Amino acid sequence: MKNKPDIIHIIEQEGIELKRGKGLCPFHNERTPSFIVNQNRQTFHCWGCGEHGDVISFIMKLKGISFKDALVYLGIKSGQPVKVDPAIAREKKIQKDYEAAINNLYENLCQQSRELHKVRIQVKENPGALTEQGAAYFAGLMGELANIDFKLDTLLKGNFEDKIFLLRGEKYAYCRETKQTAIA
Numbered sequence: 001m002k003n004k005p006d007i008i009h010i011i012e013q014e015g016i017e018l019k020r021g022k023g024l025c026p027f028h029n030e031r032t033p034s035f036i037v038n039q040n041r042q043t044f045h046c047w048g049c050g051e052h053g054d055v056i057s058f059i060m061k062l063k064g065i066s067f068k069d070a071l072v073y074l075g076i077k078s079g080q081p082v083k084v085d086p087a088i089a090r091e092k093k094i095q096k097d098y099e100a101a102i103n104n105l106y107e108n109l110c111q112q113s114r115e116l117h118k119v120r121i122q123v124k125e126n127p128g129a130l131t132e133q134g135a136a137y138f139a140g141l142m143g144e145l146a147n148i149d150f151k152l153d154t155l156l157k158g159n160f161e162d163k164i165f166l167l168r169g170e171k172y173a174y175c176r177e178t179k180q181t182a183i184a
């Protein structure tokens, strides 16, 4: 595509302040910048809401206009039909896979957390039912519950690096079933 304007220039022109290629995302509300512009690739990406694209899709999304109108707005002359940039397509796929993995992990952890909470309530209601061995096992389960709740918290509020770190760790941990063996 001919005379595609520089993405940094256009984004700043639209009033988004960038510091070293980073700024507040115009597509979702945030106080800490997670909107990143890659000048080499001429793409933007938001780690907060997942918006991603080039200067044309940025203007389309920002202004709520069509591809054609975005070309006009940016003063780009379109000769041939636009091909999908394979690099962008690959990035999109990675982003999608990442989001799916996070969602999966979140659901798994929620399920585990629910089951452990159930065990906790049962033991609380009937503490005398625990054998000595059962009590030790129960203590272990509660440690695990705290761990799971911490992970859920990270998935909800953590930054990108924390989530990736968590995902990597979970890949090697096998799924442990939490049965109600604590109760004798």
Ligand SMILES: [Zn+2]
Pocket: 025, 026, 027, 028, 035, 046, 047, 048, 049, 050, 051
């Ligand atoms: Zn965003």
